Amino acid sequence: MIEELFVLNKEYVDIKSIKRSPLTLKLLVLVLAAVYAIYIVCTFNVEQTMIPFRTSTKLLELKVFNHSCHPSPVEQWELPYLHYPQPNTFNREECGCNPVRYFCILSMQRSGSGWFETLLNSHINISSNGEIFDVIKRRENVSSILKTMDKVYNLDWFTSASKNECNAAVGYKWMLNQGVMEHHKEIVEYFQRKRVSVIFLLRRNFLRRVVSVLANSYDKYAKPLNGTHKSHVHSTIEAKVLAKYKPRINTTLLMEELKQTEETAAKAIEYFNNTRHIVLYYEDLFKNLTKLKDVQEFLRLPYRDLQSHQIKIHTKPLSMQIENWYEVHKILKGTPYQSFLFSE
Numbered sequence: 001m002i003e004e005l006f007v008l009n010k011e012y013v014d015i016k017s018i019k020r021s022p023l024t025l026k027l028l029v030l031v032l033a034a035v036y037a038i039y040i041v042c043t044f045n046v047e048q049t050m051i052p053f054r055t056s057t058k059l060l061e062l063k064v065f066n067h068s069c070h071p072s073p074v075e076q077w078e079l080p081y082l083h084y085p086q087p088n089t090f091n092r093e094e095c096g097c098n099p100v101r102y103f104c105i106l107s108m109q110r111s112g113s114g115w116f117e118t119l120l121n122s123h124i125n126i127s128s129n130g131e132i133f134d135v136i137k138r139r140e141n142v143s144s145i146l147k148t149m150d151k152v153y154n155l156d157w158f159t160s161a162s163k164n165e166c167n168a169a170v171g172y173k174w175m176l177n178q179g180v181m182e183h184h185k186e187i188v189e190y191f192q193r194k195r196v197s198v199i200f201l202l203r204r205n206f207l208r209r210v211v212s213v214l215a216n217s218y219d220k221y222a223k224p225l226n227g228t229h230k231s232h233v234h235s236t237i238e239a240k241v242l243a244k245y246k247p248r249i250n251t252t253l254l255m256e257e258l259k260q261t262e263e264t265a266a267k268a269i270e271y272f273n274n275t276r277h278i279v280l281y282y283e284d285l286f287k288n289l290t291k292l293k294d295v296q297e298f299l300r301l302p303y304r305d306l307q308s309h310q311i312k313i314h315t316k317p318l319s320m321q322i323e324n325w326y327e328v329h330k331i332l333k334g335t336p337y338q339s340f341l342f343s344e
């Protein structure tokens with residue numbers, strides 16, 4: 001080994017001068033031998049531990065990385081969730097190498113998802129594109145659903161929420177009654193394949209949701225706000241005007257309706273159990289906006305203070321917001337839904 005080493009290094013060592021001093025020669029040989037031994041040990045160990053690691057990351061890279069992009073450090077499990085879309089409609093330019101995460105908000109009408117979306121969209125890097133599947137044509141069959149999602153996730157969908165080039169998370173909200181339940185199998189398969197993270201936004205109090213649904217459909221034709229229908233408002237004055245209307249609830253159907261809502265929510269969470277997801281409740285978020293930190297952490301985005309200008313419409317106790325309160329109270333008393341009567 002020493003011979004070999006010496007031969008290898010012959011070109012760089014003036015052998016004649018060293019031969020004159022045998023002590024120096026011995027020392028030099030010793031040092032070189034030690035260095036070589038360390039080198040051999042290191043390469044051997046590294047090679048052994050690196051081989052499986054290297055192959056697996058290479059496979060991953062081929063699948064998800066644009067080789068000219070070097071994402072800032074992320075955890076290994078996150079890699080498949082990073083996308084580098086190349087939109088057909090514009091060039092991502094300076095942000096072409098910023099990874100984009102995909103998400104979808106699964107919710108129900110009147111559960112605070114409009115408010116939640118305005119909060120998300122106040123983040124400079126989030127685009128939540130609204131209720132895109134309220135248009136029936138887009139959810140007529142599975143292929144039109146998949147095509148619509150492809151377009152959104154490729155950043156080729158334009159709404160006022162689009163952040164274009166420097167988008168870091170793109171999604172939309174989707175009501176459970178807009179084809180989600182019917183086509184759950186194909187949608188889950190798509191979410192798993194494309195690594196779409198799911199945010200469930202549900203309401204704890206389904207009775208308050210009923211009030212909101214009835215009030216909103218009343219507003220659609222009554223339009224007390226100067227003749228414009230508003231599902232969401234931005235001032236306390238407007239909120240007060242809308243809250244003036246006290247809906248009458250059809251108690252024949254109420255128990256059944258609450259039960260169905262509860263079952264639908266539970267079933268949806270079960271269907272999407274094997275996707276990456278979190279479950280949020282409107283009431284919890286409203287009470288504690290710090291929970292938005294959890295959402296941003298879930299989306300793996302740099303933390304920002306999120307803001308919305310929307311104002312809650314129904315803030316009073318339900319007894320003051322339901323026309324036939326005593327009737328509703330009588331029907332729900334002693335049932336599993338009793339707690340809805342008096343909670344937020």
Ligand SMILES: *[C@@H]1O[C@H](CO)[C@@H](O)[C@H](O)[C@H]1NC(C)=O
Pocket residue numbers: 066067068069084086093095096097
């Ligand atoms: C990779 O990213 C660079 C920089 O944004 C971009 O110019 C290039 O087109 C991308 N290539 C592929 C194959 O994604």
Ligand SMILES: *[C@@H]1O[C@H](CO)[C@@H](O)[C@H](O)[C@H]1NC(C)=O
Pocket residue numbers: 137140141143144
């Ligand atoms: C799905 O719906 C779209 C849009 O309405 C339609 O153009 C298409 O033919 C339908 N595809 C199938 C397979 O039914």
Ligand SMILES: *[C@@H]1O[C@H](CO)[C@@H](O)[C@H](O)[C@H]1NC(C)=O
Pocket residue numbers: 095098099124125166167168302
């Ligand atoms: C967020 O957007 C800003 C401004 O457009 C951009 O400079 C930044 O790189 C983006 N951040 C991420 C994480 O994509």
Ligand SMILES: *[C@@H]1O[C@H](CO)[C@@H](O)[C@H](O)[C@H]1NC(C)=O
Pocket residue numbers: 225226
């Ligand atoms: C609606 O009408 C009120 C007065 O009735 C007025 O003060 C307000 O500016 C109007 N709002 C809009 C949006 O037109």
Ligand SMILES: *[C@@H]1O[C@H](CO)[C@@H](O)[C@H](O)[C@H]1NC(C)=O
Pocket residue numbers: 250251252253
């Ligand atoms: C309540 O709903 C039932 C079933 O749809 C209907 O028969 C009944 O007329 C409704 N009651 C009122 C007061 O609207």
Ligand SMILES: *[C@@H]1O[C@H](CO)[C@@H](O)[C@H](O)[C@H]1NC(C)=O
Pocket residue numbers: 269270273
């Ligand atoms: C979801 O899956 C986990 C583990 O696979 C299981 O423990 C849990 O009960 C499931 N939850 C629902 C709501 O199906």
Ligand SMILES: *[C@@H]1O[C@H](CO)[C@@H](O)[C@H](O)[C@H]1NC(C)=O
Pocket residue numbers: 288290291293294
């Ligand atoms: C608010 O939410 C944050 C984040 O989930 C949590 O750490 C904190 O304890 C909550 N505060 C209250 C008062 O519940």
